[in-house]
Structures are given as C-alpha cells and as structure tokens.
Amino acid sequence: MSLIYNLGIYLAQLGLKCVAPFNKKIALGVKGRSETFNTLKNNLKKTDKTLWFHCASLGEYEQGLPVFKALRERYKTHKIVLTFFSPSGYQIRKNSPIADVVVYLPIDTKKNAKTFLNMVNPELTIFVKYDIWPNVLNELKQRQLRAILISAAFRENQSFFKFYGKTLRKALFTFEHIFTQNEASKTLLESINYNTVSVSGDTRFDRVYSQLNQxxxxxxxxxxxxxxxxxxxxxxxxxxxxxxxxxxxxxxxxxxxxxxxxxxxxxxxxxxxxxxxxxxxxxxxxxxxxxxxxxxxxxxxxxxxxxxxxxxxxxxxxxxxxxxxxxxxxxxxxxxxxxxxxxxxxxxxxxxxxxxxxxxxxxxxxxxxxxxxxxxxxxxxxxxxxxxxxxxxxxxxxxxxxxxxxxxxxx
Missing domain, CATH: 3.40.50.2000 (Glycogen Phosphorylase B;)
Incomplete structure (x- = not known):
C-alpha cells in the first residue's frame, strides 16, 4: 500500500507542475515549494533548537494560533518553523510573527522528508486538525522526534478507518498523542487501537475568545x-x-x-x-x-x-x-x-x-x-x-x- 501511496505522490507532483501554468494558485504552490529548502538553509543553523508547526491552510493556522503563541512565549530561544500546504495559508501568513521561518511543506516524498528533517530537526512538531503526510511523519518517528496532533476531527468515512487506509492509518500512530475536538473522534481512533488520545475540544474557541481582549x-x-x-x-x-x-x-x-x-x-x-x-x-x-x-x-x-x-x-x-x-x-x-x-x-x-x-x-x-x-x-x-x-x-x-x-x- 505504501508503494501505491508513493507512486501517487510522485504522479501528483508531476501533475501539479503540468497544471501550474494554467492555474495561479497551483503555480504559487509549485514555485513556493521549489524555494523551501533554500529558505531553510538561509535561516537555520545546525546548532539551532527548533519547533515545527504545520497547518494545511489559513483556517488551521488560526485554529492552532493560541497554542503557537503560548509555545513561542515558553521557548523563547528556539526558532520556530511554520509550514503550510496551501497558498491561501502561506500567502496571508508568510510574515507571521509567531515564526522565524515560514515555508511551504515540500511534497511528501521520502527524499523530501529526509532533507526537510535534516534541516529542521524539530524538538517538537505540532500538526493541526489533519493534513496527514505519511513519509514525513514516519521519518519523524524513526528519528524519535516528538509529534502531536491537535484539534483533530475524524469522520467514519475517512480512509484511516477503511480497509484500504493502512498507509494513512500507520501515519496516525507516529503521533505520540492526539487531541481531538470531540468524543466521536476519540472513539474512531480507539476503534483502530490508537489509545493515546484525549478530548480537549477545539482550539478555535480559545482563538476567537481572545479576540474580545484585543x-x-x-x-x-x-x-x-x-x-x-x-x-x-x-x-x-x-x-x-x-x-x-x-x-x-x-x-x-x-x-x-x-x-x-x-x-x-x-x-x-x-x-x-x-x-x-x-x-x-x-x-x-x-x-x-x-x-x-x-x-x-x-x-x-x-x-x-x-x-x-x-x-x-x-x-x-x-x-x-x-x-x-x-x-x-x-x-x-x-x-x-x-x-x-x-x-x-x-x-x-x-x-x-x-x-x-x-x-x-x-x-x-x-x-x-x-x-x-x-x-x-x-x-x-x-x-x-x-x-x-x-x-x-x-x-x-x-x-x-x-x-x-x-x-x-x-x-
């Protein structure tokens, strides 16, 4: 199944490059991802201690922001790397004050995963809600680097809970802990024997409530x-x-x-x-x-x-x-x-x-x-x-x- 996933990733990468000349949003993503490794090289040193926050797009960034802010305050000497998959998140938050480096997450090939983590080497990784990328997460696990998933929300019809979802299901087990939005999501995780899970609720509530103090x-x-x-x-x-x-x-x-x-x-x-x-x-x-x-x-x-x-x-x-x-x-x-x-x-x-x-x-x-x-x-x-x-x-x-x-x- 992992072979099929990796083949699909390479085909998707090729497809995005072919479509990019005809789609502005896709073109932004393709160009941005081509610059990721150079940006990391120019802004990180081997001696830097780092945290890595990943969001699919703008909504997930806003969802994770209260946690990001708290960790920024707690780990003042660490450099924070913030990644996005979607241009709609990156373009709006590429100058986010909570991060030292903001880049696109590279396409999830095994080679890209190794190169990315060689450069970032995060003490802690936080994924928000979803956007589960098996190669980079498995590489984190192999290196014994901490990773958690927050504000997760799952549905029964998702691949994680189907017979054909072995690759994605394995990726979930790379997280040392998953914080879900609700009991239903916790129950679904337990149905596949993932048990290091807590119902914390949705961090978006904390995010919007903080708006009253601004x-x-x-x-x-x-x-x-x-x-x-x-x-x-x-x-x-x-x-x-x-x-x-x-x-x-x-x-x-x-x-x-x-x-x-x-x-x-x-x-x-x-x-x-x-x-x-x-x-x-x-x-x-x-x-x-x-x-x-x-x-x-x-x-x-x-x-x-x-x-x-x-x-x-x-x-x-x-x-x-x-x-x-x-x-x-x-x-x-x-x-x-x-x-x-x-x-x-x-x-x-x-x-x-x-x-x-x-x-x-x-x-x-x-x-x-x-x-x-x-x-x-x-x-x-x-x-x-x-x-x-x-x-x-x-x-x-x-x-x-x-x-x-x-x-x-x-x-």
Missing part, C-alpha cells in the same frame, strides 16, 4: 454605521451575495446598514456586485474622502479585517453553506454575541448544529426563508439579543483546549 476598533466602520442597526455578511460567495442584493433592493428599510465582505477579492466581481445594488454603496478601496454615513452598503474589497468588522454586527451572516464551497468560520461572529444566519449545507460543521440547536443560529434554504429570518431579527430586538447571547455562551463553555494541550506538553 482592540477591535475600526474608525471607518464607526463612521459608516453610526447609530444604525448593522448586518454583516462575511466570507460570502455568489449564492450568498444574491440573497443580500435581493434583500437590500426589495426589503431593506433605510435605517439598516449592510456590510458585505466577499471571500474572493476579484476586481471584476466586486465591480459587478456594486453595480447590482440599487442603494448608495461604497467600496473599502474607495472609502477615502467619502461621507461613509450616507452609504447603506459597504463592500469590503480587502482581506484581514473581517474579524474586527464582526464586532460592529448586530446580525451576522456567514457564507459558504448556500453552495458547496463549505461553511466559513461561524465562531468569529459568535464571540461578539450576535445571532448568525447561514445556508443549509452545514452537515460537516458540528459547531453550526450546536448553535442552531441552542437557538443562536438560523439555517435557511432560499430567498424567502432568508427574508423572513432576517426581517424578524431586525424587527425583534429581544429575540436578536437573546439569540446572540446564546452564541457567546456557547463559545465560553467550549474554550479551554489550549490549557489541556499545554499541560500535556509540560510532562
């Missing part, structure tokens, strides 16, 4: 919102944006403000989005010199501000679940104590189910349902506040994973 002020949002009720739609895709455009054009009263933060910042798409709105609209990129208080719709055509913008929401909508792209982070608005609306494709997101069951989140399937839920939350202040408080309570009850992980690492 400065979330954005003067331009305050100028735009004023004393009006504000609906923030974050990480939206076209199906989500169509809901909002129809609502703003046909249902919204003048006393309600709307902020749209699309997931993809594409100039042509942003221009088209603005043109569809029939009320006064301003773009973030064009805000300077504008009287923002006169606009009813604010389109955020930049990245990195959404978490703070949720601070100004009275009602939030989180995109991704109206289509097949995947629901985006609902915990970010939840921590600010606001009700949340999402689409109906959220079966793989247990936090969404929990908040729906608690009454803090509302799932809709079409325009009519969206209009009905949003109008009720706008008009019914008591329901709006009660729903929002349930979401904040949910965050408070589920934080604490970081403490458990750090306690283990003190052993």
């Amino acid at each position: 400065n979330n002020q954005l003067d331009f949002i305050e100028d735009f919102k004023g004393n009006n009720l504000c609906v923030v739609a974050g990480s939206t895709w076209l199906p989500d944006e169509n809901l909002f455009i129809n609502f703003v054009n046909n249902e919204a009263s003048k006393g309600v403000k709307f902020i749209l933060a699309p997931h993809n910042i594409n100039h042509a798409q942003i221009k088209n989005l603005k043109e569809k709105v029939h009320t006064e609209t301003v773009l973030f990129s064009e805000k300077d010199g504008k009287n923002l208080s006169k606009a009813q719709v604010f389109i955020i055509d930049t990245i990195g501000l959404l978490t703070k913008i949720y601070h100004y929401a009275d009602i939030a909508y989180v995109g991704g679940a109206m289509g097949n792209t995947g629901l985006h982070n609902t915990l970010e608005p939840a921590v600010f104590g606001v009700p949340i609306i999402i689409g109906n494709n959220h079966v793989k997101f247990p936090e969404a189910k929990s908040m729906i069951d608690m009454g803090g989140m509302f799932s809709i399937s079409n325009q009519n349902e969206f209009n009905a839920v949003l109008n009720e939350l706008i008009k019914n202040e008591a329901k709006r506040l009660d729903s929002g408080s349930k979401n904040l309570d949910y965050i408070k009850k589920n934080k604490g994973a970081v403490i458990q992980i750090l306690d283990y690492l003190r052993i």
